[in-house]
Amino acid sequence: MSTQTTNAPTPGAVAAAAALQSTRLSSLDTLESEAIHIIREVVAEFEKPALLFSGGKDSVVMLHLATKAFWPGKVPFPVLHVDTGHNFPEVIDFRDRTVERLGLKLVVGSVQEFIDRGELAERADGTRNPLQTVPLLDAIQRNKFDAVFGGGRRDEDKARAKERILSLRDEFGQWDPRNQRPELWNLYNGRHTVGQHVRAFPISNWTELDIWRYIERENIELPGLYYAHERDVFARDGMWRAVGEVSQPRPDEEVITKLVRYRTVGDMSCTGAVESDARTVADVVVEVAASTLTERGATRADDRISEAAMEDRKKDGYF
Amino acid sequence: MSTETLAAGLETALPTTLFRFATAGSVDDGKSTLVGRLLHDSKAILADTLDAVARTSADRGFGGENATGTRAIDLALLTDGLRAEREQGITIDVAYRYFATDRRSFILADCPGHVQYTKNTVTGASTADAVVVLIDARKGVLEQTRRHLSVLQLLRVAHVIVAVNKIDLVDFSEQVYRDIEADVQKVARELGLGREQSNASGVTDLFVVPVSALDGDNVVDRSERTPWYSGPALLEVLETLPAADELEADLESFRFPVQLVIRPQGALAPDAVAAGLDVEAYRDYRAYAGQITEGSVKLGDEVTVLTPGHEPRTTSVIGIDFAGRSLQEAAAPQSVAIRLADEIDVARGDTIAAAGTVRESTADLYASLCWLSPKPLREGQKVLVKHGTRTVQALVRAVSGKLDLATFNVEPASSLELNDIGHAQLRLSAALPLENYLHHRRTGAFLVIDPLDGNTLAAGLVKDHPGDHEDERYVI
Numbered sequence: 181m182s183t184q185t186t187n188a189p190t191p192g193a194v195a196a197a198a199a200l201q202s203t204r205l206s207s208l209d210t211l212e213s214e215a216i217h218i219i220r221e222v223v224a225e226f227e228k229p230a231l232l233f234s235g236g237k238d239s240v241v242m243l244h245l246a247t248k249a250f251w252p253g254k255v256p257f258p259v260l261h262v263d264t265g266h267n268f269p270e271v272i273d274f275r276d277r278t279v280e281r282l283g284l285k286l287v288v289g290s291v292q293e294f295i296d297r298g299e300l301a302e303r304a305d306g307t308r309n310p311l312q313t314v315p316l317l318d319a320i321q322r323n324k325f326d327a328v329f330g331g332g333r334r335d336e337d338k339a340r341a342k343e344r345i346l347s348l349r350d351e352f353g354q355w356d357p358r359n360q361r362p363e364l365w366n367l368y369n370g371r372h373t374v375g376q377h378v379r380a381f382p383i384s385n386w387t388e389l390d391i392w393r394y395i396e397r398e399n400i401e402l403p404g405l406y407y408a409h410e411r412d413v414f415a416r417d418g419m420w421r422a423v424g425e426v427s428q429p430r431p432d433e434e435v436i437t438k439l440v441r442y443r444t445v446g447d448m449s450c451t452g453a454v455e456s457d458a459r460t461v462a463d464v465v466v467e468v469a470a471s472t473l474t475e476r477g478a479t480r481a482d483d484r485i486s487e488a489a490m491e492d493r494k495k496d497g498y499f
Numbered sequence: 500m501s502t503e504t505l506a507a508g509l510e511t512a513l514p515t516t517l518f519r520f521a522t523a524g525s526v527d528d529g530k531s532t533l534v535g536r537l538l539h540d541s542k543a544i545l546a547d548t549l550d551a552v553a554r555t556s557a558d559r560g561f562g563g564e565n566a567t568g569t570r571a572i573d574l575a576l577l578t579d580g581l582r583a584e585r586e587q588g589i590t591i592d593v594a595y596r597y598f599a600t601d602r603r604s605f606i607l608a609d610c611p612g613h614v615q616y617t618k619n620t621v622t623g624a625s626t627a628d629a630v631v632v633l634i635d636a637r638k639g640v641l642e643q644t645r646r647h648l649s650v651l652q653l654l655r656v657a658h659v660i661v662a663v664n665k666i667d668l669v670d671f672s673e674q675v676y677r678d679i680e681a682d683v684q685k686v687a688r689e690l691g692l693g694r695e696q697s698n699a700s701g702v703t704d705l706f707v708v709p710v711s712a713l714d715g716d717n718v719v720d721r722s723e724r725t726p727w728y729s730g731p732a733l734l735e736v737l738e739t740l741p742a743a744d745e746l747e748a749d750l751e752s753f754r755f756p757v758q759l760v761i762r763p764q765g766a767l768a769p770d771a772v773a774a775g776l777d778v779e780a781y782r783d784y785r786a787y788a789g790q791i792t793e794g795s796v797k798l799g800d801e802v803t804v805l806t807p808g809h810e811p812r813t814t815s816v817i818g819i820d821f822a823g824r825s826l827q828e829a830a831a832p833q834s835v836a837i838r839l840a841d842e843i844d845v846a847r848g849d850t851i852a853a854a855g856t857v858r859e860s861t862a863d864l865y866a867s868l869c870w871l872s873p874k875p876l877r878e879g880q881k882v883l884v885k886h887g888t889r890t891v892q893a894l895v896r897a898v899s900g901k902l903d904l905a906t907f908n909v910e911p912a913s914s915l916e917l918n919d920i921g922h923a924q925l926r927l928s929a930a931l932p933l934e935n936y937l938h939h940r941r942t943g944a945f946l947v948i949d950p951l952d953g954n955t956l957a958a959g960l961v962k963d964h965p966g967d968h969e970d971e972r973y974v975i
Contacts, residue, residue, distance in 0.1 A: 224888070251820075387597045
């Protein structure tokens with residue numbers, strides 16, 4: 181069955197329409213609709229939004245939602261990447277291909293440049309994730325972005341669980357958890373004064389499993405390291421760390437080849453891999469559903485530094 | 500469980516639906532424990548989190564020396580929030596939690612009860628399909644319970660569930676439960692809350708469930724220790740109630756506030772073009788993007804376009820598009836893009852509605868306001884009103900009363916303070932398609948915003964004009 185309407189260009193896929201009718205929306209459809217509504221509100225009400233895009237799965241899902249929100253038009257905002265200089269090369273490659281495919285403008289804030297200029301100091305533990313805040317705020321100010329989309333989810337962390345979908349930041353990018361605007365119905369208040377900006381989290385209500393089910397359903401491409409592959413790793417802090425330029429084993433740390441995958445993709449110096457034989461998205465959905473460890477607890481050294489690690493970084497203007 | 504059986508389980512379980520609920524309660528009524536119990540028993544808590552909580556519980560000597568199992572774990576710690584809160588032993592704000600069963604994915608807005616309960620309850624309840632109100636079985640219905648139920652009635656929350664907690668501490672007494680149940684029903688009758696009072700517009704259900712959050716009785720599974728209670732456990736109630744979206748999708752009054760116009764004018768998405776999009780056919784593409792707030796729409800439907808300051812215009816729907824798919828029909832809460840038959844000027848802030856179902860737009864706004872700001876409301880003040888996708892200036896003409904939440908009486912007032920709920924009359928700078936909140940939860944809601952710092956001052960609920968009767972005003 182096909183639907184011909186008067187001046188309607190009828191794109192190939194018509195059949196799927198029937199599936200949506202007369203049935204209740206699935207939780208994924210409801211979450212998708214909510215996210216698209218938020219993305220459109222921000223684009224309509226702000227002068228110059230940008231999307232934080234790291235090539236990580238949450239930011240890839242965000243970009244996919246943006247393409248759906250404005251179809252058949254282009255995504256009407258640039259993407260912003262804070263490059264720690266310690267990123268996985270395959271993720272940077274994925275980022276560049278994605279930007280090219282969608283015809284987007286890419287703005288890069290470089291941690292390395294700040295270190296080279298002496299405006300940031302390397303940390304003793306070599307971790308660069310906490311250093312991203314300064315280049316992030318610099319890029320926001322220099323490009324006059326007044327709204328920045330992020331792929332943060334409330335199930336990730338206690339601090340995120342309390343953050344609004346539209347989160348007001350002051351001149352220093354700081355989040356004040358005690359002074360948040362009440363968020364009522366689906367009416368988002370994005371008003372801000374000069375110097376302030378807003379972080380927008382359209383997928384706040386998604387869980388890690390929702391993200392993977394959606395990636396499977398929408399057939400979304402991700403960097404290959406999200407799927408099981410052989411890699412030279414060594415054990416540190418209870419995680420498998422990849423051998424690379426910036427993460428070298430100490431003499432007492434034995435390097436072995438293991439079948440691993442990444443649950444989060446961040447800085448190579450602090451992101452750990454998990455042992456996994458999940459080679460396809462369907463395998464990953466099953467694995468995540470059965471997982472007994474939280475996503476960040478399993479794979480992010482930077483969140484283990486203190487119990488309130490995320491809360492402190494957010495107050496300082498982190499994502 | 501083997502990978503295979505788990506995969507089979509996922510297969511049969513999909514697709515689940517989404518259900519949003521909030522919790523409300525007084526101090527020490529065990530709300531955090533109940534939330535922790537729901538998360539724990541629905542297996543939403545992963546091993547590393549549970550280990551950390553178990554360690555902290557042991558350090559603090561929770562449950563005494565001989566406690567075992569979940570009796571030895573302070574479930575309230577599962578919802579423990581920010582460091583600032585832990586240090587001060589308070590809860591700052593609404594926190595959101597996520598868990599799922601085979602049937603449903605749940606979003607839980609955990610609203611603190613003691614400080615600013617009105618602000619937090621209003622915020623949590625505004626997006627909730629159901630609210631769970633806790634009562635301590637030893638204390639029964641308190642003034643705070645009456646206040647909570649009053650706010651929920653005002654906000655027309657679709658389902659209210661009263662959990663009579665700590666039933667273990669009254670020896671699972673049926674008499675205690677029955678007395679509290681009767682008190683709850685009495686308050687509900689006074690408020691006009693519950694199925695007995697339901698009419699075409701109000702679908703508020705009321706359930707009363709005896710629970711022990713500490714031991715898990717009637718939380719996830721029905722308890723053998725309350726043989727006199729034959730109803731469902733709390734989670735069963737939450738799994739089976741219809742979501743507000745489902746109720747709203749069934750309404751005949753289609754409403755679609757336009758968020759923005761999609762008009763690529765040649766700037767088509769390169770990935771869509773690469774996938775074979777007909778560039779010529781889409782050169783003059785023009786569609787109105789938004790989220791359906793209630794009802795449903797199908798191709799060919801007659802619709803009215805409401806533009807503030809203009810005469811309403813009637814046309815028909817010739818396209819319902821979503822990311823490359825042409826739909827025959829769409830319903831709340833879907834986000835779509837709608838194409839219209841006539842080339843009329845439509846912009847953000849306009850509303851597309853089912854023809855013949857809309858009342859005349861008006862610049863006179865009569866409303867209930869839940870005041871959420873430390874800055875009080877004064878007569879003569881200028882504010883901003885955000886309704887749907889339109890923000891306009893407004894003048895506060897009069898404050899006409901304040902609700903005593905404990906007695907439900909309206910008392911005279913000329914200003915509103917933080918956590919007050921009152922009635923006010925505002926004059927808007929443009930006529931808007933305002934609708935009574937009783938019948939239209941989305942298009943009857945608005946925000947009051949401070950024009951100086953942009954902060955949200957109040958949650959607004961549109962009321963009918965005084966002396967107005969339903970259906971008497973001009974229907975477009």
